[in-house]
Amino acid sequence: MKRTLLVALLSVALAACQTNESKTQPGANESGPLAINGAGATFPNPIYSKWFDEYQKSHPDVRINYQPIGSGGGIKQLTAQTVFFGASDGPMTDAQLKGAPAPILHFPTVLGGVVPVYNVPGVKQPLRFSGPVLATIYLGRITKWNHPAIAQLNPGVVLPATDIAVVHRSDGSGTTYIFCDFLSKVSPDFKEKVGVATSVNWPAGVGAKGNEGVSGLVQQTPGAIGYVELIYALQNKISYGPVQNKSGQFITASLDSVTAAAAGVTMPDDFRVSITDPAGADAYPIASFTWMLLYQHPADKARTKAIVDFMKWALADGQKFAPGLGYAPLPQPVVAKEMQALATVQ
Numbered sequence: 001m002k003r004t005l006l007v008a009l010l011s012v013a014l015a016a017c018q019t020n021e022s023k024t025q026p027g028a029n030e031s032g033p034l035a036i037n038g039a040g041a042t043f044p045n046p047i048y049s050k051w052f053d054e055y056q057k058s059h060p061d062v063r064i065n066y067q068p069i070g071s072g073g074g075i076k077q078l079t080a081q082t083v084f085f086g087a088s089d090g091p092m093t094d095a096q097l098k099g100a101p102a103p104i105l106h107f108p109t110v111l112g113g114v115v116p117v118y119n120v121p122g123v124k125q126p127l128r129f130s131g132p133v134l135a136t137i138y139l140g141r142i143t144k145w146n147h148p149a150i151a152q153l154n155p156g157v158v159l160p161a162t163d164i165a166v167v168h169r170s171d172g173s174g175t176t177y178i179f180c181d182f183l184s185k186v187s188p189d190f191k192e193k194v195g196v197a198t199s200v201n202w203p204a205g206v207g208a209k210g211n212e213g214v215s216g217l218v219q220q221t222p223g224a225i226g227y228v229e230l231i232y233a234l235q236n237k238i239s240y241g242p243v244q245n246k247s248g249q250f251i252t253a254s255l256d257s258v259t260a261a262a263a264g265v266t267m268p269d270d271f272r273v274s275i276t277d278p279a280g281a282d283a284y285p286i287a288s289f290t291w292m293l294l295y296q297h298p299a300d301k302a303r304t305k306a307i308v309d310f311m312k313w314a315l316a317d318g319q320k321f322a323p324g325l326g327y328a329p330l331p332q333p334v335v336a337k338e339m340q341a342l343a344t345v346q
Contacts, residue, residue: 033060036303036310039067040074040087041174042210043229044290046325047110048087051318055310062306070210072172072198078104078293084303086293089174090181090198091272103296105345106271107311107338108289110319111262111328113253114178115240115286117218117233118225120145122160126252128153130244131186131277131285137164137225138183139190140204145223153244167217167226170207172198178288179227182276227286230258231326245285246277253284258328261287267334271341289330294345301346308345315339 033056045068052064069077071088078086079100091106116129123145133149136142142149146159169176177198184191194200208217211232218226219238230253233240242250251257260283261275277285292311298304315338319329330338 033063035063037065037083038085039069039077039083041071041089042068043089043175046231047327050321051314070171071174089290090177105294105296106291108271109292110322111258113230113258113284113287114227115230115233115253117238117240119218121222125157127241128250129241135183135187135190162223165221165224166205167214167224168202168205171209182286185277234326243285246279247281251284255323255328257284258287308342
């Protein structure tokens, strides 16, 4: 009798513990919000942070957590299915898509620009750059700020004989992909020796993690040059210069010039497209879409519905937050095409 009673009491206690544990699981029931975890690009982190915060205000039952670990890391974690969504500024390659356990779709979220940032003591005017000069600097062949190639682009500017300290990303980075995509289009030598990827073998310079790391290292290093998403240059008050586009015009990155880079783009059905080095006279040449990456048929239907609802909000209401953070909103034809594609995520 005592043994029967003891077994009964233990069963009740175990059931109670299991019930309590289930209540602590995010999204297990109404006691807590549904947690959706993602990771990837640092390029869109400022706008994503704003979106997730604003979305939760009107959807307290959903909490979206995001780790800005770089595009390469986001792709790896999504492929390993350790996060529910990924984010990248460089579209996944055919090989990466083929290596994933199930179909992955790309969804552009905003447009941004990558700018060459620099720290040259004594120079007050914005320095002008061309693609070939930037490529030669990153190949390690232009090593002084008063090099004739830089001086030719900046007549009247007194350039110091300071060594150029090249800074690049150390992690897998969509910002690197965009920068290398542009340089490879304007410099065959760069394309051959470095190429286009989220991680490349740099011939020169030192690495820093994330847009934040590159920004910080450039600020701390006299003579440094780096590349970051526009908002990081603006927020950190780092000097950045206009870049010569395909039409020969020196264009400063801005909402208008980044938007102009996407003008007339023919968006493919899979949304993987490059808009660097565009033809428009007013277009900034180092611009890109940035993408959120979702499995097309996830097993978790509750999170699937929640992330699709969020994406619809981001493509509509969320776009109004982009200009205030240095990003350009998506063209309406792209938004309409994405809304159709979201219907296939289920």
